Amino acid sequence: MAYLELQGLVRDFGTVKALDGIEISLGEGEFLSLLGPSGCGKTTALRLVAGFDRPDAGRIVVDGKDVTRVAPNKRDMGMVFQAYSLFPNMSARQNVEFGLRIRGKERGDRRKRVDDLLELVGLAAAGDRYPYQLSGGMQQRVALARALAIEPRVLLLDEPLSALDAKVRVQLREEIRRIQLELGITTLYVTHDQEEALSVSDHVAVMYRGRIEQMGAPAEMYSAPATPFVAEFIGTMNRLEGTVVDPSTGAVETGGVTLIVEAAKAKPRGARVLVLIRPETVEVAAANGAGANTMTGEVLTHTFLGPVTRLRITSSGASLIADMPTARAAALPPGSKVDAALPAAEARLLDLTDEPLPEIAEEPAPVGR
Amino acid sequence: MRLRMPRMAPSAYIWLFLGFAYFFIPLLATFLFSLDKNSTGKCCTLHSYGWVIHNPGFWHTLKVSFLLALETIAISLALFVPTVYWVHLKVPKLRPVLAFMALIPFVVPPIVLVVGLLDVYRGTPAWFYAKPWGFLVVAYVILAFPYMFFSLDAGFRSIDVHTLTEASHSLGASWVTTLLKVILPNIRAAALAGSFLALAIVMGEFTIANLSQFYTFPIFLQYVNETQAYPAAALTLMSFGITWAAMLSLLFIGRKRGQRAAFLTGAR
Numbered sequence: 180m181a182y183l184e185l186q187g188l189v190r191d192f193g194t195v196k197a198l199d200g201i202e203i204s205l206g207e208g209e210f211l212s213l214l215g216p217s218g219c220g221k222t223t224a225l226r227l228v229a230g231f232d233r234p235d236a237g238r239i240v241v242d243g244k245d246v247t248r249v250a251p252n253k254r255d256m257g258m259v260f261q262a263y264s265l266f267p268n269m270s271a272r273q274n275v276e277f278g279l280r281i282r283g284k285e286r287g288d289r290r291k292r293v294d295d296l297l298e299l300v301g302l303a304a305a306g307d308r309y310p311y312q313l314s315g316g317m318q319q320r321v322a323l324a325r326a327l328a329i330e331p332r333v334l335l336l337d338e339p340l341s342a343l344d345a346k347v348r349v350q351l352r353e354e355i356r357r358i359q360l361e362l363g364i365t366t367l368y369v370t371h372d373q374e375e376a377l378s379v380s381d382h383v384a385v386m387y388r389g390r391i392e393q394m395g396a397p398a399e400m401y402s403a404p405a406t407p408f409v410a411e412f413i414g415t416m417n418r419l420e421g422t423v424v425d426p427s428t429g430a431v432e433t434g435g436v437t438l439i440v441e442a443a444k445a446k447p448r449g450a451r452v453l454v455l456i457r458p459e460t461v462e463v464a465a466a467n468g469a470g471a472n473t474m475t476g477e478v479l480t481h482t483f484l485g486p487v488t489r490l491r492i493t494s495s496g497a498s499l500i501a502d503m504p505t506a507r508a509a510a511l512p513p514g515s516k517v518d519a520a521l522p523a524a525e526a527r528l529l530d531l532t533d534e535p536l537p538e539i540a541e542e543p544a545p546v547g548r
Numbered sequence: 549m550r551l552r553m554p555r556m557a558p559s560a561y562i563w564l565f566l567g568f569a570y571f572f573i574p575l576l577a578t579f580l581f582s583l584d585k586n587s588t589g590k591c592c593t594l595h596s597y598g599w600v601i602h603n604p605g606f607w608h609t610l611k612v613s614f615l616l617a618l619e620t621i622a623i624s625l626a627l628f629v630p631t632v633y634w635v636h637l638k639v640p641k642l643r644p645v646l647a648f649m650a651l652i653p654f655v656v657p658p659i660v661l662v663v664g665l666l667d668v669y670r671g672t673p674a675w676f677y678a679k680p681w682g683f684l685v686v687a688y689v690i691l692a693f694p695y696m697f698f699s700l701d702a703g704f705r706s707i708d709v710h711t712l713t714e715a716s717h718s719l720g721a722s723w724v725t726t727l728l729k730v731i732l733p734n735i736r737a738a739a740l741a742g743s744f745l746a747l748a749i750v751m752g753e754f755t756i757a758n759l760s761q762f763y764t765f766p767i768f769l770q771y772v773n774e775t776q777a778y779p780a781a782a783l784t785l786m787s788f789g790i791t792w793a794a795m796l797s798l799l800f801i802g803r804k805r806g807q808r809a810a811f812l813t814g815a816r
Contacts, residue, residue: 229714229718231717251717252721256718258714260714260715262708264715268733268734268736277716277721281721325715326719335718
C-alpha cells in the first residue's frame with residue numbers, strides 16, 4: 180500500500196507551469212529520487228510535500244491522511260536543504276535537539292536521542308562545535324541528524340550534496356542510503372545528478388517541464404528509457420534519427436547507413452524513429468570495410484574519462500559517441516578512419532514526434548568515478 | 549608563515565597626527581576649561597564635576613532620557629524586527645519602499661516633524677500627549693526608524709532568512725518560536741547596533757523635546773550651558789563619555805560577532 184501519494188499536483192507560477200499534474204506513489208520505507216534538469220519542477224514538488232508551498236490543484240496523502248492544507252510545522256517531515264541550514268547560534272548538539280525541544284521531550288530522552296543520532300552520522304565527537312567550526316560535509320551530516328531526530332514520517336532531501344566536493348558527495352550519499360535503510364524511513368530525494376539518483380534509490384522519477392517522464396527502478400531507467408528525454412538525461416546516449424525503410428527486415432536508414440533493428444519490424448514503413456545506442460556498447464576498430472550495422476567514419480576528438488576514453492566520431496554528417504578502454508583508445512587517435520559497429524539489433528527504438536528533442540549539456544563524468 | 553604588516557609611509561604618520569589633533573584638541577581644551585574654578589576662573593579643581601554630580605537635575609534628566617531611550621528601543625524592536633523579517637521573507641519587493649520611507653526622517657527637519665506631530669496628536673488623552681513616555685517616544689521611534697531599519701536590514705541580509713525559517717518550521721516550530729529562537733539570535737548584532745544608535749539619538753535629541761516642552765537630558769545640558777560655563781564643559785565631557793561607553797560596548801559585541809560571521813562566510 181502506498182505510504183506517500185502525490186495525486187495530480189499542479190502548481191503555476193504566473194505563466195510558468197512548474198508542476199503539471201504529477202502522480203507519485205511510494206511505499207513505506209522506500210527511497211525515491213526526483214531527477215531532472217534545473218527548472219523541471221522537482222524542488223517545487225518537494226516543497227509542496229514539505230508544506231512550504233500550496234498546490235493549485237491535487238492532493239498530498241501521507242499514510243492515508245490528506246496533508247495538502249496542513250501547515251509545515253504540523254506535518255512531521257524532516258528536511259535537509261541544499262543550502263547549509265544549521266542554526267548558526269546553536270551548536271551541532273543544540274541543532275539536533277531543537278525539534279525535540281519543540282516537541283517537549285524530557286531532557287534525558289533528548290540527550291540520548293541526540294547522542295544516538297550524532298553517533299549514527301559519525302559526529303559523536305563534534306557535538307559541541309558550532310556550524311562555523313564544521314566543514315560543509317559535517318554540516319550536512321548534522322542537518323541530516325537534525326531532520327531524523329523528530330522521527331519524521333517522510334525524509335525530504337533537497338539536493339543536500341550539491342554544495343560539496345565530489346569525493347565527499349559520493350561518501351555522504353552512500354551514508355544517506357545506509358542510514359535510510361537502517362531506519363527504514365520513506366525518503367524523497369531531489370537531485371539533478373543522475374549518477375547520485377541511480378546509485379542510491381529504489382525508484383527514480385525523471386521530471387521534465389513539470390511532468391514525470393518516466394518512473395521506475397534505476398536499472399530499468401537506464402536500460403529501457405521510455406522517452407527521448409529520459410534516454411538523453413539518464414547516462415549518455417547516441418540518438419540516431421532515421422526512417423523505417425523495410426519493416427519486414429527491420430531496416431532503418433540513418434545518416435546514409437542502413438541499420439537492421441529488431442524493434443523496427445513492429446513499425447510501419449516510412450515511420451520516423453529514434454535509434455538509441457549507449458556509447459559503451461559501440462565497438463570501434465580501425466577501418467576495415469563496413470559490415471552489417473557498421474558506420475564508417477573519422478575520430479574527431481578524444482575525451483579522457485579515466486578508465487575509459489570517449490571518442491567522438493563523425494560519419495556521413497552524423498555524430499556518434501563511443502566509450503572504449505583507455506589503453507585501446509590510444510591506437511585510434513583523432514583523425515583515424517574507424518568502423519563503429521552498432522549493436523543495433525537489440526537497440527531501443529522510439530517514435531520521433533514533431534516536438535524538438537531536448538538539448539541537455541553533456542557533462543562527462545569526472546575521472547575515477 | 550608570519551605575515552609582515554605593511555610599513556606605513558612617513559606622510560601617513562603626519563596625516564594620522566593631524567586627524568588625531570583635530571578631534572583631540574577640542575576635547576582637551578574642554579577638559580582643561582572644565583578644571584577651572586567657577587568663582588576664580590583658575591586651574592585646577594574638580595569642582596565643576598562635583599557640581600554636576602550633586603545637581604538633582606542631572607540625575608533626573610539622565611534617568612528620564614535613559615528610560616525614554618529604553619522605551620524607544622523596545623518599541624522600535626517590537627515594531628521593526630517582525631516587519632523587516634516579513635518583508636525579507638514574503639515581500640522582498642517592498643524592501644526598497646521601506647528603505648525610501650526610512651530616509652524620510654533624515655529629510656524632514658525635526659521642527660517640521662514636531663509641529664506636525666503636535667497637531668496630529670492634539671486630541672489624544674493627556675496621559676499620552678502630556679507625558680514624555682507617550683508623545684515624545686512616538687517622535688523618537690520615528691527618528692530612530694532609519695537607524696533601526698538599516699541596521700536590521702543589514703542583519704537580515706547577512707543570514708539566509710528563507711532556509712532558516714523553513715528549517716525551523718520543518719522541525720515543528722511556530723512563527724513566534726522561529727522568530728525568537730532562530731532568527732533573533734542570529735541578527736543580535738544588528739539589533740544591538742540599531743538599539744545603540746537609537747540610544748545615542750534619544751540621549752542627544754533637543755529640538756523635539758524643547759518644542760514639546762519636556763525636560764530631558766539635552767534640555768538640562770542646554771540650560772547649564774547658558775548659565776554655568778565651567779560645569780557646562782564638565783557636563784559636555786560626561787555626556788560624551790556616556791555616549792562613548794555605549795559605542796564601545798557596541799564595538800565589543802560587534803567584534804565578537806564579526807569574527808564568527810567571518811568564520812561562517814569562510815565555511816560556505
